[in-house]
Amino acid sequence: MKALVIGGGGREHAIVRALRRSAATDEVLCAPGNAGIAADAEVFPAIAADDVGAIVALAGERGVDLAVIGPEAALVVGVVDALEAAGVPAFGPSKAAAQLEGSKAFAKELMEEAMVPTASHVLLGSHEEGLAAVASVAYPTVLKADGLAAGKGVILCADEAEARAALDVFFTERRFGATTVVLEEFLYGEELSLLALCDGENVVPLAPAQDYKRIFDDDQGPNTGGMGSYSPVPGFGATAVEEIVERVHRPVVAAMAERGTPFHGVLYAGLMIGADGPKVLEFNVRFGDPETQAVLPRLRSDAVELFRAAREPGGLAGIGAEFEDDWAVTVVLASAGYPESSSKGDVISGLAEAARIAEVTHAGTATQGGEIVTAGGRVLNVTGLGPDPAAARDRAYDAARRISFEGMQIRGDIAARAVARVSSP
DSSP: OEEEEEEOSHHHHHHHHHHHTSTTOSEEEEEEOOTTGGGTSEEOTTSOTTOHHHHHHHHHHTTOSEEEEOOHHHHHTTHHHHHHHTTOOEESOOTTTTHHHHOHHHHHHHHHHHTOOBOOEEEEOSHHHHHHHHTSSOSSEEEEESSOOTTOOEEEESSHHHHHHHHIIIIISOTTOOSSEEEEEOOOSEEEEEEEEEESSOEEEOOOBEEOOEEEGGGEEEEOSOSEEEESOTTOOHHHHHHHIIIIIHHHHHHHHHTTOOOEEEEEEEEEEETTEEEEEEEESSOOTTHHHHHGGGBOSOHHHHHHHHHSTTTTTTOOOOBOSOEEEEEEEEOTTTTTOOOEEEEOBOHHHHHTTSEEEESSEEEETTEEEEESSEEEEEEEEESSHHHHHHHHHHHHHTOBOTTOBOOSOTTHHHHHHHHOO
């Protein structure tokens, strides 16, 4: 079987490696890929992840048997629809189903319809509406861009002054291209990421993970695409996961089917677990990043079999996803200036030494003058595996310390809470 992975980040590198582990896979292609993916797959750097025409042409020319789409932008523009229409089997939701991530307003409407617990909210269509709304809400509060924002279109506001400044970002600066903004209740509790495979009818949960959105330790600083993750998560075993799936994922899949837009692919629920149970912070319609880098290395089941089954209506019936007992801790290495900007062209050293200790997946990297250099905000992911969170965490940070590039940023507290919980009597 020949597989094509769409995307060029750490998530896609993890997907490439999961596909390579399958006995069914003979060859893996990746567009556009990156410097690290090039060691594991044939890459096509000139093809952008959302260039639907070029992707369909590549898949046809190379006789691709299965395409796996990583980034949300490609899904929202309809690459799955185009591939399937051309006779190329594709793993991921249709353009219509991808609205769950493409529009937070759509997702809120669907959750209300399906009676899925989430934060209370109002939709703001203009700066003037926003100013009136933020004058009368309880603080802290949350403002979110309605559309895609690479995980950075969420602003937490401690008071009205910060909320008014956030409105300027969205409506005056148009930083995230938002025409609608969601004003949302601030939720208290513990965040959890629960990804599940869906076939339009059935839901198969993957191992839970926890990620770290803020740039600095102790959840300080601005939001990022994610600075690290770990899996599994203490306190969220099979029973707790099944309860969440029953309250969140299955009602959404059923509602999408009723609308005539069945959901196939990965449904990622970003959750806040509070005193009154789980509430949805957001839905993503693809593998999370960096959660995938901690979840897929633990996958014991055959990724190709699961992805193929999810494409077929009812194909996941009676199928489960099995995981190794090992823990995984993923640490993200980011470039100088991230998340506001990124530094490119900085030479990266220590990769080979780090790879002897942990799994290193590439995100924003390129080859320049025979050397691997930075080429994005989040540059590398280092994933340590071990029998407990402490061992996995030690391995990840040991490997990460072997890598260096100018201005490298790294959080020092990834999975620290998991270590404390597991080691507590």
